[in-house]
Amino acid sequence: MRIGVFVCHxxxxxxxxxxxxxxxxxxxxxxxxxxxxxxxxxxxxxxxQEVANAIKEYNLDAVVIAACSPRMHEQLFRKTIEEAGIxxxxxxxxxxxxxxxxxxxxxxxTQKAKALVRMAVAKAKHLKPLEKxxxxxxxxxxxxxxxxxxxxxxxxxxxxxxEVYLVEKQPSIGGHMxxxxxxxxxxxxxxxxxxxxxxxxxRHERIHVFTYSEVEEVSGYVGNFKVKIRxxxxxxxxxxxxxxxxxxxxxxxxxxxxxxxLANRKAIYIPFPQAVPLQYTIDAEHCLGCGMCSDVCxxxxxxxxxxxxxxxxxxxxxxxxxxxxLYDVKKLSEYGYGRFKDVITSLEFExxxxxxxxxxxKIIRLSDGKEPKRIAFIQCVGSRSERAKKYCSGICxxxxxxxxxxxxxxxxxxxxxxxxMDIRAVGKGYExxxxxxxxxxxxxxxxxxxxxxxxxxxxxxxAEDTLLGKPLEYEFDMVVLAPAIIPAENDKLRQxxxxxxxxxxxxxxAHAKLRPVEAPISGIFIAxxxxxxxxxxxxxxxxxxxxxxxxxxxxxxxxxxxxxxxYVIPELCFGCNxxxxxxxxxxxxxxxxxxxxxxxxxxCGACAAACPTNAMQIGCFTDVQILxxxxxxxxxxxxxxxVLAFLCNWCSYAGAxxxxxxxxxxxxxxxxxxxxxxxxxDPVFVIKAFLSGADGxxxxxxxxxxxxxxxxxxxxxxxxxxxxxxxxxxxxxxERLLLTWISASEGEKFAKVVTDFVEKLKSLPDIxxxxxxxxxxxQEVENEVSLKERNSL
Ligand code: FAD
Numbered sequence: 114m115r116i117g118v119f120v121c122h123x124x125x126x127x128x129x130x131x132x133x134x135x136x137x138x139x140x141x142x143x144x145x146x147x148x149x150x151x152x153x154x155x156x157x158x159x160x161x162q163e164v165a166n167a168i169k170e171y172n173l174d175a176v177v178i179a180a181c182s183p184r185m186h187e188q189l190f191r192k193t194i195e196e197a198g199i200x201x202x203x204x205x206x207x208x209x210x211x212x213x214x215x216x217x218x219x220x221x222x223t224q225k226a227k228a229l230v231r232m233a234v235a236k237a238k239h240l241k242p243l244e245k246x247x248x249x250x251x252x253x254x255x256x257x258x259x260x261x262x263x264x265x266x267x268x269x270x271x272x273x274x275x276e277v278y279l280v281e282k283q284p285s286i287g288g289h290m291x292x293x294x295x296x297x298x299x300x301x302x303x304x305x306x307x308x309x310x311x312x313x314x315x316r317h318e319r320i321h322v323f324t325y326s327e328v329e330e331v332s333g334y335v336g337n338f339k340v341k342i343r344x345x346x347x348x349x350x351x352x353x354x355x356x357x358x359x360x361x362x363x364x365x366x367x368x369x370x371x372x373x374x375l376a377n378r379k380a381i382y383i384p385f386p387q388a389v390p391l392q393y394t395i396d397a398e399h400c401l402g403c404g405m406c407s408d409v410c411x412x413x414x415x416x417x418x419x420x421x422x423x424x425x426x427x428x429x430x431x432x433x434x435x436x437x438x439l440y441d442v443k444k445l446s447e448y449g450y451g452r453f454k455d456v457i458t459s460l461e462f463e464x465x466x467x468x469x470x471x472x473x474x475k476i477i478r479l480s481d482g483k484e485p486k487r488i489a490f491i492q493c494v495g496s497r498s499e500r501a502k503k504y505c506s507g508i509c510x511x512x513x514x515x516x517x518x519x520x521x522x523x524x525x526x527x528x529x530x531x532x533x534m535d536i537r538a539v540g541k542g543y544e545x546x547x548x549x550x551x552x553x554x555x556x557x558x559x560x561x562x563x564x565x566x567x568x569x570x571x572x573x574x575x576a577e578d579t580l581l582g583k584p585l586e587y588e589f590d591m592v593v594l595a596p597a598i599i600p601a602e603n604d605k606l607r608q609x610x611x612x613x614x615x616x617x618x619x620x621x622x623a624h625a626k627l628r629p630v631e632a633p634i635s636g637i638f639i640a641x642x643x644x645x646x647x648x649x650x651x652x653x654x655x656x657x658x659x660x661x662x663x664x665x666x667x668x669x670x671x672x673x674x675x676x677x678x679x680y681v682i683p684e685l686c687f688g689c690n691x692x693x694x695x696x697x698x699x700x701x702x703x704x705x706x707x708x709x710x711x712x713x714x715x716x717c718g719a720c721a722a723a724c725p726t727n728a729m730q731i732g733c734f735t736d737v738q739i740l741x742x743x744x745x746x747x748x749x750x751x752x753x754x755x756v757l758a759f760l761c762n763w764c765s766y767a768g769a770x771x772x773x774x775x776x777x778x779x780x781x782x783x784x785x786x787x788x789x790x791x792x793x794x795d796p797v798f799v800i801k802a803f804l805s806g807a808d809g810x811x812x813x814x815x816x817x818x819x820x821x822x823x824x825x826x827x828x829x830x831x832x833x834x835x836x837x838x839x840x841x842x843x844x845x846x847x848e849r850l851l852l853t854w855i856s857a858s859e860g861e862k863f864a865k866v867v868t869d870f871v872e873k874l875k876s877l878p879d880i881x882x883x884x885x886x887x888x889x890x891x892q893e894v895e896n897e898v899s900l901k902e903r904n905s906l
Pocket of ligand 1: 257258259260261262263280281282283286287288289290293295296297298326327328434435436437438459460463508512515601603606640641642643647648649650652
C-alpha cells in the first residue's frame with residue numbers, strides 16, 4: 114500500500130497553532146507513507162491539483178488528508194482522488210482543525226495532530242476500494258406543512274413535472290400567513306397574495322393536497338421513501354360545497370383558533386372564509402351529535418361514521434416545512450398575559466386589525482370594547498432572554514413597526530410606544546420602513562419592561578429607559594407583546610425523519626453555510642420557519658431553494674450513493690441470524706445458510722458489532738480499520754489520563770466539531786474515532802482501547818430517541834451497560850467507560866463531558882493494576898462467551 118499524506122495549513126487556522134513542518138516530517142516517517150506534503154489550502158483548486166499530481170507521480174493507492182473535519186470536505190476529496198484515478202474510498206481524513214488546532218494550544222496541538230495523522234495512516238493501510246451503489250429515484254416528493262413555505266415548494270416542484278403530496282395537519286392550508294392582516298414592508302394584504310397560491314396548489318394536477326392529515330410513518334432511504342399518511346376523519350365528505358348552512362344551524366360554539374380565541378366558531382366549521390379546501394369539518398370533541406347539520410345538508414355530505422384513513426405513498430424526496438408557534442407568554446407572569454384582558458399578543462393584534470377579523474378591523478380593548486388612546490408594544494418577550502429563548506426571533510421588530518403604522522393610519526391621534534432592546538431591521542427596504550414608523554410619531558423607548566400591573570382600568574408598565582438611565586412608569590390602555598418564535602411541536606415527526614434539532618429546537622441543516630436547506634439525512638430538505646424564524650420573503654426563497662435541491666436530485670432518476678453499508682464475508686458467516694435480528698431496517702436476509710445485505714442497508718453497523726465471527730463488515734468502517742486506529746491512538750509518553758472517544762457521525766462527532774467552531778478548549782489527551790452510529794461500537798473495540806493505552810473510553814451517540822438509525826443508540830446503551838457490568842465482574846473500574854449522548858449543536862456539552870471525564874479519571878488509581886483483569890476479560894469476550902451472550906453485549 115502506497116500512501117500519500119497531505120497536511121493543510123487552512124491559512125492560519127491550522128498553521129497558526131500546529132507546527133506543520135513537524136507533522137509533515139513525522140508523517141513521512143510512518144510505514145507505507147511514500148510522500149507527505151503540506152499546502153496552504155488543500156480545498157482550493159490548486160491544493161486539489163497538488164493532491165492529484167502526487168497521486169500520479171507517486172503511484173499512490175490511498176490518501177490521507179489532514180485538514181478540517183471530514184464532515185466538511187470529505188466528499189470533495191473523494192472526488193479529487195477519483196478524478197486522479199484512484200478509488201474514492203481510498204481516503205481517510207485526519208481532523209486536525211475542529212478537533213485539534215481550534216481546541217488546543219500550540220505544542221500540545223502539534224503532538225495531537227501527529228497522533229491523528231498516525232491513526233489515519235493506520236486505517237488507510239487497510240482501506241479497500243468500494244463500488245458506488247446505484248439506486249433508482251422515485252420522482253415524487255412529500256411536502257410536510259402547508260404554510261407559505263410548503264405551498265411554494267409544492268408549486269415549484271409540480272411546475273417542474275414532479276408529483277407532489279402536500280400534507281397539512283389543519284383543515285386548511287395557509288399556515289400563519291393566512292392569519293396576518295398586512296405584510297411588511299410593502300403592506301400588501303396577506304391573504305390577497307397568499308389566497309391565489311393556495312387555490313393554485315389545490316387545483317394543480319400534480320399536487321395532491323392532504324389536509325387534516327399527518328405523517329404516520331416514514332421508512333426507506335433517499336430516492337425510495339415509503340410514507341404512511343393518516344387522513345383524519347372530517348365527518349364531512351368531498352361532496353361538501355362549502356355553502357355553510359350547516360354551521361348557521363349548529364348549536365355548539367367554541368373558541369375559534371384562527372381568530373386566536375377572540376371569536377367563536379361552530380362545532381362544524383371552516384377555519385376562515387378563504388380556506389382551501391372549502392370543505393367543512395366536524396370537531397368531534399365538541400359535536401353533540403344532534404344531527405342538525407346532516408338534516409340541512411343538501412349535498413348529503415355529512416358522514417358521522419367516517420373513519421381515519423391510512424394512505425401509503427412512495428416518494429424520492431421529502432421537504433419539511435412545519436413552521437413555527439409562539440412562545441407561551443403566560444410563562445412570563447410579570448407581563449400579566451391571561452390576567453389582564455388588555456394585554457394581548459402580536460398574533461391577536463393581527464386578527465384585531467384585520468377587516469375580516471372578530472371586530473371588523475376596529476382596534477378595541479378586549480375589556481370594555483373602547484378604542485385605546487395609548488398603546489404599548491413590548492419587544493423580545495421570551496426572545497434574547499436567559500429565562501426563555503436566548504436567540505433573536507428575527508421578525509418581531511419588523512412586524513411591530515408594521516403594527517404601529519397600521520394604528521397611526523387608522524387613528525393618527527393614538528399614542529404609540531415601542532419598548533425595544535435593539536431595532537433589527539435587516540432586509541430590503543426594512544431600514545426605510547423603520548424611519549417611516551419614527552416619522553409617523555411612534556415613540557421608541559430602549560429598555561425591556563420589568564412589570565405590568567393594572568390600576569383603575571389602566572395598564573401600568575414599569576421599565577427602565579436605558580438611554581436615559583432612568584426607571585420610569587407609563588400608563589397605557591392596551592399592551593401588545595411580541596412573543597418569541599419557537600419551532601412547531603413536532604418531536605415525533607423529527608424523530609421519524611431522524612433530523613436533529615439545533616440548540617434552539619429548530620430543524621438542523623446539513624451545513625450552516627454550504628447546505629443550508631438540506632437536512633443531514635440524504636433526500637430530506639428543510640424550508641421556512643421550521644428551520645429558524647424568518648419573514649415571508651426569506652421563507653419563500655428558502656422554499657424555492659429546497660424545491661430546487663430536491664428537483665436536482667430527482668431529475669437524475671438514478672442516484673449513486675456511498676457504499677458505506679454492510680457487506681458479508683461469506684467464508685466467515687455461519688448463518689446464526691444475529692445480524693438479521695439486530696437490523697432495524699429489515700436490510701438483511703439469509704440464503705443458503707449465509708447472510709446477505711439488501712440495498713436498503715443504511716450502514717449503521719449494529720449488525721457488524723453483533724456478528725460473532727466478524728463476517729459482517731461496514732465499508733470504510735471495518736473491524737480491522739477501526740482496530741488499527743485504536744492501536745495507534747496513544748504513544749507511551751502521552752500524558753495521562755488518556756481517553757479514546759468513539760463518536761457517532763451525525764451527532765456526537767458533529768458536537769465535537771461544534772466545540773471546535775466555538776473554540777472551546779478541552780484536554781488534549783482525548784482522541785476521537787468516528788463511526789456512523791454508536792451501535793457500530795463493538796465491545797471488543799473498547800477493550801482493545803484499554804489494552805492499547807487508554808485510561809478511559811467514551812462512547813457517545815445521538816440523544817436517545819434521536820438516533821439516525823432508529824434505535825442504534827439504544828443498542829449501544831444495552832451493549833455498553835453489559836460491558837460495564839462485565840468490567841465490574843472482572844475487577845475493572847466501570848467508571849472508565851462513559852456512555853453519553855451529545856447532539857450536533859452541543860459543542861459546549863462535548864467540551865464539558867470530556868473535561869469532567871478526564872478529571873474523574875485523574876481521581877482513579879492508575880489503570881496498570883487493572884490491566885491483567887482486562888486481558889482476562891478480553892479473552893473471555895473473544896473466546897468463551899456464548900453466541901447469545903455475545904449478542905447481548
Ligand atoms: P407556518 O406559517 O407556520 O406554516 C407551517 C404549516 O405547517 C402550518 O400550516 C402547520 O399547521 C403545518 N404543520 C406543522 N406541523 C405539521 C405536521 N406535523 N404535519 C403537517 N402539517 C404541519 N412576515 C413577513 O414577511 N411580513 C409580515 O408582515 C409578517 N407579519 C407577521 C406577524 C406576526 C405576528 C408573526 C408572528 C409573524 C409575521 N411574519 C411576517 C412571519 C410569517 O408569519 C412567516 O414568515 C411565515 O408564516 C412562515 O411560513 P412557514 O410556512 O414557514 O410556517
